[in-house]
Amino acid sequence: MSHLDLAHYALSAMRHRELRSWLTVLGIVVGIAAIVALISVGQGVQSYINGQLSSLGSDFITISAGSPKSAGGMGMGSFMAATSTALTTNDADAIRGVGGVKAVHTVVALRGDLSYRGDNITTSVVGADPGIFDDFGAMFKVREGRVLSTSDSHTVVIGNQIADDSFKTKITVGRPIELGNTTYRVVGIFDTSSGSVFSTGSMVVMTAADARAFMGNSRPPNAVDMILVKTQPGANPDDVANELTLRLRNVRHVNEDNQDFRVSTASSFMSRINTITAVVSLFLGGIAAIAIIVGGIGIANTMFMSVTERTREIGVMKAVGAKERDIMEVFLIESGLLGLIGGVVGIIIGSGLSIALNSLGVPALLTPQLLLFALVFSIVSGMLSGLFPAQLAARLEPVTALSAE
Amino acid sequence: MGHLDLVNLAFSSMRRKQLRTWLTVLGIVIGIGAIVSLVSIGQGLQEYLNQQMNALGTDYLIVQPGSLQSLTSSSSVMGAVKPLSENERKAIESIGGVAKVYGEIDDTMSIEFSGQQGRVLAVGDTPGIFEAFPFYTLASGRFYTAGSNEVVLGSDLANNVFKKKVRTGDAIKLNNVTFRVVGILEEQSGLYASANSVALLDVGDMSRALGTSRVALEYDQISAKLQPGSDADAVGTAIEERLRNMRHETNDTQDFTVITPAFITNTANSILGTLNLVLGGLAAISLVVGGIGIANTMFMSVMERTREIGTLKAIGATDRAIMELFIIESGLLGIVGGLLGCLIGLGVSFVMNQFGVPSKVDLSLVSYAMLFSFAVGMVSGLFPARRASQLEPVEALRYE
Numbered sequence: 001m002s003h004l005d006l007a008h009y010a011l012s013a014m015r016h017r018e019l020r021s022w023l024t025v026l027g028i029v030v031g032i033a034a035i036v037a038l039i040s041v042g043q044g045v046q047s048y049i050n051g052q053l054s055s056l057g058s059d060f061i062t063i064s065a066g067s068p069k070s071a072g073g074m075g076m077g078s079f080m081a082a083t084s085t086a087l088t089t090n091d092a093d094a095i096r097g098v099g100g101v102k103a104v105h106t107v108v109a110l111r112g113d114l115s116y117r118g119d120n121i122t123t124s125v126v127g128a129d130p131g132i133f134d135d136f137g138a139m140f141k142v143r144e145g146r147v148l149s150t151s152d153s154h155t156v157v158i159g160n161q162i163a164d165d166s167f168k169t170k171i172t173v174g175r176p177i178e179l180g181n182t183t184y185r186v187v188g189i190f191d192t193s194s195g196s197v198f199s200t201g202s203m204v205v206m207t208a209a210d211a212r213a214f215m216g217n218s219r220p221p222n223a224v225d226m227i228l229v230k231t232q233p234g235a236n237p238d239d240v241a242n243e244l245t246l247r248l249r250n251v252r253h254v255n256e257d258n259q260d261f262r263v264s265t266a267s268s269f270m271s272r273i274n275t276i277t278a279v280v281s282l283f284l285g286g287i288a289a290i291a292i293i294v295g296g297i298g299i300a301n302t303m304f305m306s307v308t309e310r311t312r313e314i315g316v317m318k319a320v321g322a323k324e325r326d327i328m329e330v331f332l333i334e335s336g337l338l339g340l341i342g343g344v345v346g347i348i349i350g351s352g353l354s355i356a357l358n359s360l361g362v363p364a365l366l367t368p369q370l371l372l373f374a375l376v377f378s379i380v381s382g383m384l385s386g387l388f389p390a391q392l393a394a395r396l397e398p399v400t401a402l403s404a405e
Numbered sequence: 406m407g408h409l410d411l412v413n414l415a416f417s418s419m420r421r422k423q424l425r426t427w428l429t430v431l432g433i434v435i436g437i438g439a440i441v442s443l444v445s446i447g448q449g450l451q452e453y454l455n456q457q458m459n460a461l462g463t464d465y466l467i468v469q470p471g472s473l474q475s476l477t478s479s480s481s482v483m484g485a486v487k488p489l490s491e492n493e494r495k496a497i498e499s500i501g502g503v504a505k506v507y508g509e510i511d512d513t514m515s516i517e518f519s520g521q522q523g524r525v526l527a528v529g530d531t532p533g534i535f536e537a538f539p540f541y542t543l544a545s546g547r548f549y550t551a552g553s554n555e556v557v558l559g560s561d562l563a564n565n566v567f568k569k570k571v572r573t574g575d576a577i578k579l580n581n582v583t584f585r586v587v588g589i590l591e592e593q594s595g596l597y598a599s600a601n602s603v604a605l606l607d608v609g610d611m612s613r614a615l616g617t618s619r620v621a622l623e624y625d626q627i628s629a630k631l632q633p634g635s636d637a638d639a640v641g642t643a644i645e646e647r648l649r650n651m652r653h654e655t656n657d658t659q660d661f662t663v664i665t666p667a668f669i670t671n672t673a674n675s676i677l678g679t680l681n682l683v684l685g686g687l688a689a690i691s692l693v694v695g696g697i698g699i700a701n702t703m704f705m706s707v708m709e710r711t712r713e714i715g716t717l718k719a720i721g722a723t724d725r726a727i728m729e730l731f732i733i734e735s736g737l738l739g740i741v742g743g744l745l746g747c748l749i750g751l752g753v754s755f756v757m758n759q760f761g762v763p764s765k766v767d768l769s770l771v772s773y774a775m776l777f778s779f780a781v782g783m784v785s786g787l788f789p790a791r792r793a794s795q796l797e798p799v800e801a802l803r804y805e
Contacts, residue, residue, distance in 0.1 A: 023701040027694040034690045065524065086515065086524050111512050113623070114485075122470075122625065123485035162485045180616075202485035216616050218580030219515040220522060284687065290439045291691040294432040298698040301428040305705060 006326060010334040013306065021338065024302040027295035028342025028378055029349060034288040036350025036366075036374050037357070042281020043370065044354075044363030049273055056138050058266040061241050063087065063095075063227040063248070066262050087261060089222040094251040098243050100235035105132040107226040108211050108219075114162070114204060115178040121166050125179065125204045127211020135230040140200060145173035145188030152207055157188035161201040179204065180214060237265045292377070295342065296385040303335050303389035314393055315401025324394040331390035332383050339382015343375050350374070411726065415734035418706065426738070429702040433742025434749060436692030437778050441750025442757075443688050444770055447681035449754075449763030451674060457595070458670050465538065466641050467664040468497065468627045468648070487660055488623040493648055497627060500643050502635035507531040508624040510611050516604065517578040519569045525562060527579065527604045529611025537630045540597050546573035546588030551607045557588040561601035579604065582614040637665040692777070695742065696785040703735050703789035714793055715801025724794040731790035732783055739782015743775045750774070 014021045065087050092106045105128060112125040133140055133147035140147060140157075147157055156177070163171040163186075176183050190200040206214070212221055231240050245263045254260055307314070314327055351371070354364040419426045470486040489508070498506040510529040515522060535541060535548045549555035556579065563571040563586075571577065575586045584606065593600045612622050631640055641663040649659055707714070714727055750766065757764040 019704055023697055027697045030694050086522050121485050121487045166485050218616050287687040288690055291694045294435050294691045294694040297428055297432050301425055304424055
């Protein structure tokens, strides 16, 4: 029997018991719609985060103290809480010559008391060489005033949170503030940072020289908390990062097992985030997939009933020459069709849900891969569910089948 | 027809088409099993957290700079906040119900030992805090006293950071000031694991060692131990009013937070509660599909027994009785599925506990699950039952 005949026969059988077919399909629809909606939200969140991160560009590398095995991000919080032997300006000098490195900048960080007009707060203070603003301008955007220059002394750029929200009167460019016992003049105010390596909103940035004076002798003068490396345009940051790692291991006399510093590229950070979001959405999708299992049981149930009802029909077909294979094909087509129709309707509903969520502000992204996956998944679920019933039908003895009630 | 007769009829019809019945029930089993397993994990986590919280007692509260919003968003270590002053500390001490007050500073310091240098998170506190809040145990030595430049190190910090292990009695330098190690903590686990890499010292000593970067004696956190019998929430409110007064702030501009034990448990519980709802809700989707399966089976059942129904009506069964018959049948499918599902959920929960994932199945969860499955069964059977009850006896008897 030709495949088209078999397909026609399957369709007509389904139409014979319409309500039953629709209810069976409905089970798959619910499951597929849930999966499509959930995973689209997961993908939406992922692409939102990636968008935020990639606005920084990918041509930079950060090096901070701390074992690479411990959990950490790229930002300042990760190295402020770590306990480790510190990085020094020696490390920074050692990697300047590595191929693909355009510039190396060092950053020190501590907390300090900031007074303004008699009131005071505690805040993060960061010392960096002014060249950092040229190479990493995207991370340090100012909304008023300017960034620091090499000739600057006792000047600071402060974050918008400190300027606007921390004191009774707002701090404006040109005003003096006190850090510790020293007065500094505010020459710039940062814009709101978004997903940047540094949360500049609550930071005070001064030159490295000023920072060293500020720290006094509480720290060795060549101490460094983070090294920022700008890579040459066209260089592969991951390759450069590997080179840096090897060079630093040499300089610090450590090997892979006791490496006491962490080298992060934008892509390694992104892939860490992506892994987390992927795991979460897979977990949620997995729970929704339980619904598909139940839907598949529904298909199996329907198919068993179908086989029982058409036992005589199957007997007749075998009597006129249909092979076991053909019978199996009929029922597999039937169950696969149930899955397919359920999948299509489910995808439509799931996509609708996804779009509705988007309009409510929840990021949800539909990709062709997701829809294709859902489609294939539903067809395969259908066919798998129909496997046992199809086998049952195929193995019917024609004579017994013909004499069934 | 007696109700018992109807139940018997329902059972016998279910037994006739066993495979179909079991497959239908299986759908509910999976749905309920998933719900029970997931929700039990959520409840287990909640109970674990509550146990930890209760161990802390209820006679304390913590005042932190930073408004509630800033506390819940980014880490307050990184933000710009107005610290608590020494005057404010004294003010808190004077509030009725407060037994003793401990001020704390958190910062990073440079640490030097046997020629190696590093950065360390340091916590300066008022001595006596470790007796008042006995979270940490010492492996060796004792806790520090005030004004003697003494320090206690966490176990990781002492053993794993420097090439040589640090021992009690050794001298280290913090921010270039010499400190003597008077004690080393035991390895802490769970909620207190962060202490393993921290240096603990007297708050006054730390403030001096931080030098010019920090001006007056100010605090990043104030812990208050309350007098036995006092109401933490009432004392908390009194502290809030007093500090707001001192800082000339209103309810809306309040830039500090008073954390009471109740606050912590409530926040944790509400987060976990939401998680529970989400997981349970997702699992419930499969239950909906199971219900659709029941509806499907019931429609089939009605169709197959059309003649039977006609006969029943002919000998006097009312529409109501027919409806009852089919609703009982679908309800039974639900209950049996619910029962087996709960058993499976219990099994999964047991296995989870063996693997260290806290999971708790309590009576209310099981009863909800049973009720829910019964309801799903009954509701799914509603339309098929109506269709059955509306059959014309004459037409039904004639059905092929």
